[in-house]
Each structure stands twice: as C-alpha cells, then as structure tokens.
Amino acid sequence: MHARLVRSAAAVAVAAAGTLTWAPAASAEPAEPTPSASAAPAETPAPNAGSVEITTQDTAGDALPGAAFLLLDSAGQEAGRGQSDAQGKVIFPDLAPGIYRLKQTASGSPLHEVVADQDVIVTPGATTRLTITDPFKAAKILLQVKDDKTGKLLPGATVNIGTGTSMLLTLTTGPKGTATGELPVSRRKTQFWVTETRAPAGYDLYKPTSTFTAGPGAPVTVTVTNTKTAADPGSSPSQKPTQPTDAPPGPSTPGKGHGESTPAAEGSGSSVADPSPDGTGTPVGNTTPKVPTGSLAHTGADATPWMIGGAAALIAAGGAALAVTRRRATDESTGNTES
Numbered sequence: 654m655h656a657r658l659v660r661s662a663a664a665v666a667v668a669a670a671g672t673l674t675w676a677p678a679a680s681a682e683p684a685e686p687t688p689s690a691s692a693a694p695a696e697t698p699a700p701n702a703g704s705v706e707i708t709t710q711d712t713a714g715d716a717l718p719g720a721a722f723l724l725l726d727s728a729g730q731e732a733g734r735g736q737s738d739a740q741g742k743v744i745f746p747d748l749a750p751g752i753y754r755l756k757q758t759a760s761g762s763p764l765h766e767v768v769a770d771q772d773v774i775v776t777p778g779a780t781t782r783l784t785i786t787d788p789f790k791a792a793k794i795l796l797q798v799k800d801d802k803t804g805k806l807l808p809g810a811t812v813n814i815g816t817g818t819s820m821l822l823t824l825t826t827g828p829k830g831t832a833t834g835e836l837p838v839s840r841r842k843t844q845f846w847v848t849e850t851r852a853p854a855g856y857d858l859y860k861p862t863s864t865f866t867a868g869p870g871a872p873v874t875v876t877v878t879n880t881k882t883a884a885d886p887g888s889s890p891s892q893k894p895t896q897p898t899d900a901p902p903g904p905s906t907p908g909k910g911h912g913e914s915t916p917a918a919e920g921s922g923s924s925v926a927d928p929s930p931d932g933t934g935t936p937v938g939n940t941t942p943k944v945p946t947g948s949l950a951h952t953g954a955d956a957t958p959w960m961i962g963g964a965a966a967l968i969a970a971g972g973a974a975l976a977v978t979r980r981r982a983t984d985e986s987t988g989n990t991e992s
Contacts, residue, residue: 702746702749703776703777703779704746704748704775704780705775706742706743706745706782706783707722707742707785708737708741708785709741709743709785710784710785710787712786712840716739716740716741717760718736718737718738718761719761719762720757721734721736722757723755723756723758724745724754724755726753726754732745732753736761737761751774751775752772752775754770754771754772755773755783757770760787764789764841764868764869764870765788768787768788789837789840791836791838792838793833793836793870793872794822794833794834794873794874795875796833796877797826797877798831798879799830799876800879801880805830806831807856808828809826809851809854810825810826810849810851810853810877810879811824811850812824812848813847813848814846822834822836825851838868841869842866842868843866845864847864856879856880856882857879857881857882863875863877
C-alpha cells in the first residue's frame with residue numbers, strides 16, 4: 654500500500670515537472686502587435702505638412718481686420734479661404750508642401766486698396782509668415798486756374814503738387830482751364846503743397862506756394878488764381894507818340910504838327926517865287942529868306958546856319974542863270990548887227 658502511494662506521488666511530480674517545463678516554452682512565442690502601435694500613423698497629421706500665417710496692416714502700421722484672402726494650389730484649386738481677425742491675422746494650416754497662389758479679395762476697409770496676387774511657398778513642417786500692407790486709396794484732384802478778377806478759367810497753366818520734399822504730381826490745365834489726377838496718400842489726412850511753374854498766356858506767374866489737405870479716396874478741388882500782365886504803354890506802336898505833343902515839329906517833318914509851314918518847305922527847291930519886281934530874276938532888297946515867327950522845336954542843333962546856307966545857294970543859282978541869259982541876249986544882238 655505504501656509503495657503504491659509512492660509511485661502515485663512520483664507520477665504527480667513528473668507531471669508537475671512537465672508542466673513547469675512547458676510554460677517557459679509557451680511564453681517564448683512572438684507576442685501579437687498592440688493596437689496603439691499599428692494606428693499611430695493614421696491618427697497624427699502628415700509630418701511634412703506646412704502652414705501659412707498672414708498679418709494685414711496699412712501704410713501707417715495699423716492692423717486691418719476683416720481682410721479676405723483666397724489660397725489656390727498649383728492646379729488652381731482652392732486650398733483655403735479666410736478673413737483676418739481683430740489683430741489682422743489669418744492662418745491656413747495643414748498644407749502640403751508646394752507653391753500656392755494668394756489672392757486678396759477684400760481689404761476690410763473703404764479707405765484701402767487690395768494688393769496684387771502673389772506666390773507663397775510652403776515648406777515641410779514649417780510656417781510661412783507674410784505681412785500684407787494695403788495702401789490707402791488715392792485722393793482725386795481737380796485743378797482749376799482762374800483769372801483773379803473775373804474768375805474766368807485759364808488754359809495752359811502748369812503746377813507741381815507734392816508733400817514734404819517729394820514732388821508727386823504735375824498737372825497742366827486744358828482748353829477748359831481744368832485738369833484732373835490721382836494723388837497718392839500715406840495716411841488718413843495728408844497735407845500737400847502746390848506751386849505754379851508756368852502761367853497762362855498773358856498772365857503773371859503765381860509765385861507763392863499754397864497748401865491743402867486731402868484724405869484717402871476723397872475728392873478735393875485745388876484753385877490757383879493769376880493776375881493779368883500789365884500792358885506796357887511803350888510796347889504798342891499805336892500808343893507810342895512819334896513827337897512830343899507840347900512842341901511844333903522840327904524842320905525835317907514839313908506839314909506836320911500845328912499846321913505851320915516850316916523853313917525847309919520854302920527852301921526845298923521844288924517851287925521858288927521870283928524875288929524881283931520886274932521878273933528879271935534880280936533880287937531886290939533883303940535877300941535873306943524871312944523866318945516865320947514863333948519858336949522852333951528843340952532838336953538838339955541850331956537850324957539857322959542851315960537856313961542861311963540854303964538861301965545863299967538859291968542866290969548863287971539865280972545869279973548864274975541871269976548871267977547866262979544876258980550873255981545869250983548879247984550874242985544874239987551881235988549876230989543881228991553883223992548880218
């Protein structure tokens with residue numbers, strides 16, 4: 654009985670030993686993969702994705718909320734759309750690397766313009782940051798140049814307009830006396846100066862520099878006035894007198910002035926009366942031509958020597974003519990006697 658119990662205990666021990674020996678062999682088999690390890694790649698974003706962050710502002714540096722943007726991929730398909738927040742920021746996340754086209758569709762302000770389209774490069778795992786500066790809308794300028802007395806609009810005037818030390822715009826008035834243009838502004842209220850560089854025909858140049866204020870997108874009228882050039886009394890031949898009005902004409906202008914004849918008219922040789930009473934050509938009495946009474950116009954030289962010389966020439970010419978006539982008469986009478 655006792656021996657049978659011993660054999661049973663040994664069998665149990667062998668069986669126990671065999672079980673213990675198998676257990677380590679079973680534990681050495683490969684373990685199945687855990688669910689967390691196999692799902693990890695599908696639960697996280699692609700490691701090479703990038704993003705674009707945009708900050709919008711104006712030329713004065715103020716943030717522009719409400720600016721709208723559209724992002725297109727290389728195939729022209731929409732990759733994102735958004736508006737800037739109160740700080741002027743908008744973000745496009747989870748973008749595949751590549752080149753995108755950014756379009757601004759609205760500035761979010763009635764005073765600002767949108768910028769031109771531009772390309773944006775997205776790099777793997779990085780954020781591309783852009784600052785978009787929207788310019789102010791240009792002020793619309795109407796230039797008028799007028800006559801300062803009548804208000805008549807004047808063509809042909811040229812002015813320069815600028816701010817500070819920068820000249821921004823040149824305008825020339827057309828046939829209607831006006832000109833228009835757009836003036837760039839850099840803030841909500843900007844002061845400008847205007848200077849006329851060419852005056853209208855017949856007018857003096859407006860030399861002072863005037864100033865005015867203009868705002869974004871607002872119309873403003875600039876007016877320049879010119880004074881008519883004063884007429885020069887000596888510039889017109891019809892207004893320039895040929896002789897002094899308070900003196901009779903000189904000897905060189907017979908028949909003009911106060912209606913008096915001049916000594917030059919008597920000594921001109923065109924028509925001279927015979928001074929002798931019998932018509933023989935022999936002068937009788939005082940042979941000096943009588944000078945009309947009154948004063949002569951002052952011409953800068955004494956006319957008396959010229960008058961005396963003219964009279965002497967007339968006397969000499971008369972004497973020569975008389976001698977020739979007497980000699981001819983003598984010759985004729987001699988011929989008749991001899992015959």
